[in-house]
Amino acid sequence: MTSIGIGVLGAGFIGQMHSLAFRNAGVSARMPRLRPRLKLICDRTGFQAQDIADRYGYEGSTLDWRDIVADPDIALFVNAGPNDLHGEPSIAAAQAGKHVFCEKPLASTADEAYATWKAVEATGVKHLCAFKYRSFPALNLARQMIRDGELGEIRHFRSRFLLTMLTPDGNLSWRFSRSKAGHGAVGDLGSHHVDLARFLVGEVTRVGAIIKSWSRDARGEITDVNDDAVVCAAELDNGATASFEASRVAGAHNLNGVVEVDGTRGSLSFHMERLNELVIYEPGRGPRVQMVTGAHHPYADFWLPVGIQGQHPLGWSDCFAHQARHMLAVVAGHEEVAPRATLRDGYRVAEIIDTIVRSGETGRFEPVIFRE
Ligand SMILES: NC(=O)c1ccc[n+]([C@@H]2O[C@H](COP(=O)([O-])OP(=O)(O)OC[C@H]3O[C@@H](n4cnc5c(N)ncnc54)[C@H](O)[C@@H]3O)[C@@H](O)[C@H]2O)c1
The missing domain is CATH 3.30.360.10 (Dihydrodipicolinate Reductase; domain 2)
Incomplete structure (x- = not known):
């Protein structure tokens, strides 16, 4: 069983949805012997990050997304922050060797989205843009x-x-x-x-x-x-x-x-x-x-x-688990991101x-x- 460390930026609506999805994906009958390990969740609202960490079973919470980037046990960076926080943290995570799973829209503008795609792509990590309907x-x-x-x-x-x-x-x-x-x-x-x-x-x-x-x-x-x-x-x-x-x-x-x-x-x-x-x-x-x-x-x-x-x-949350399982299989090298959306699609x-x-x-x- 291979363990994959996960760090999530954003403990709001969709950060919680991804937390649930990764937990559920881990018990999928289709999972190729991969175990998601919920390592760290970040939110600038500290009590919310801690509440989500407690409820979903994260090993810790933080106020600063850079702690996720610096954590050597995290292989997958999930960016569930607001749109203006998609670029810099995703690029930093990729440059630290972490695979990137970023929410849509990839950025507030096409210029930012292009820069984010190109910078992440240049690192060679795998990347997925969370257009979840591709998993329905x-x-x-x-x-x-x-x-x-x-x-x-x-x-x-x-x-x-x-x-x-x-x-x-x-x-x-x-x-x-x-x-x-x-x-x-x-x-x-x-x-x-x-x-x-x-x-x-x-x-x-x-x-x-x-x-x-x-x-x-x-x-x-x-x-x-x-x-x-x-x-x-x-x-x-x-x-x-x-x-x-x-x-x-x-x-x-x-x-x-x-x-x-x-x-x-x-x-x-x-x-x-x-659906x-x-x-x-x-x-x-x-x-x-x-x-x-x-x-x-x-x-x-x-x-x-x-x-x-x-x-x-x-249901809707099951479809998030389909997406999460897919990204775990990509990180483990079992599958390609396509036909799910990459950051190129996001751009x-x-x-x-x-x-x-x-x-x-x-x-x-x-x-x-x-x-x-
Ligand atoms: N794929 C989908 O179907 C879907 C659905 C909803 C939202 N989204 C996307 O997910 C992203 C987040 O949306 P949401 O609905 O979860 O918003 P939200 O407002 O519920 O959550 C955002 C969280 O980010 C935190 N945050 C803001 N700035 C921060 C910072 N500097 N450091 C740490 N945490 C910070 C906020 O405190 C908040 O808890 C958006 O890009 C949105 O478009 C996608």
Whole structure:
């Protein structure tokens, strides 16, 4: 049994999710004899770091991410900090020889994302950008069907991501601040679906967008409010059309995430609220629901043998464990990061997001120009 030391920066929402995921990944039936060792969790709020350390079984907590970088027993650096803390710590960790697992968006701007990707890549460590939808069973089945040609030629990708991030007291979080987070809904939510268009269909080549913002901070601390909502039309490199709609002020939606793909021979639809299902449309037939929980489906046997006692549904946190298990297997040299997202994907998505914002400002369609 090989032990892999893990250090996590950020004990907030997603830092806790990754902590749970690594614990759970360690008992996966698919784990190739690897044991995650939760070494150190960092948060500038000390009591929170200690609380999470106690609850999830970390060996220690710290206020300073440099302690993770300096720890020789840590092989994997998980960056679950806010967007403006993705670059410097990830680069420092990679330069200290640690593999890097960084949250999305990779950075607040494409320039920062490019610099981060290049600096981490230059060290030779493995790196993954946490576009978690690439670890959802139904979306892996969708990708397989598309690649196998079951839908024919792909003509359209369509997506929307709606929720609310507004709080009843009217105070805004760091996410609403341009200086702290970079872009708003388009970077926070839109980045997931831009990455999915690339994962399922192809690269984004040009974009045209309307971007809106209405939010005001009741405390008056966040005065540089970024975008609340985006509607974007785009073209993919195979000639397909794509659309991305995202809003963080769609108050009645808890979390509405829809991804649809249309081909010349069939269509697919995925709804986040029903993440075990893929809806399949074929010409002349109505939609049918494919449960992606059978023994032959990706991740079905992640925890238990499947089939003899039925097909049990999976949840959102299970998908984080799929992602965590994958990164552990990468660190141990058993698997490659692809087809999960690397920091190169993180950079490319950031370039697309910057171009969408530019298009919103100019009112014109803008080509996406990638740096290599
Ligand atoms: N993959 C996903 O689905 C997903 C979901 C939510 C968030 N995220 C991403 O995860 C990142 C974190 O988001 P979150 O929702 O967990 O935010 P959060 O505000 O809940 O947590 C961030 C934590 O970082 C800590 N922190 C801030 N500055 C620090 C510093 N200098 N040193 C140490 N700790 C510091 C804060 O105290 C806080 O606990 C963001 O980049 C976000 O986009 C990804």
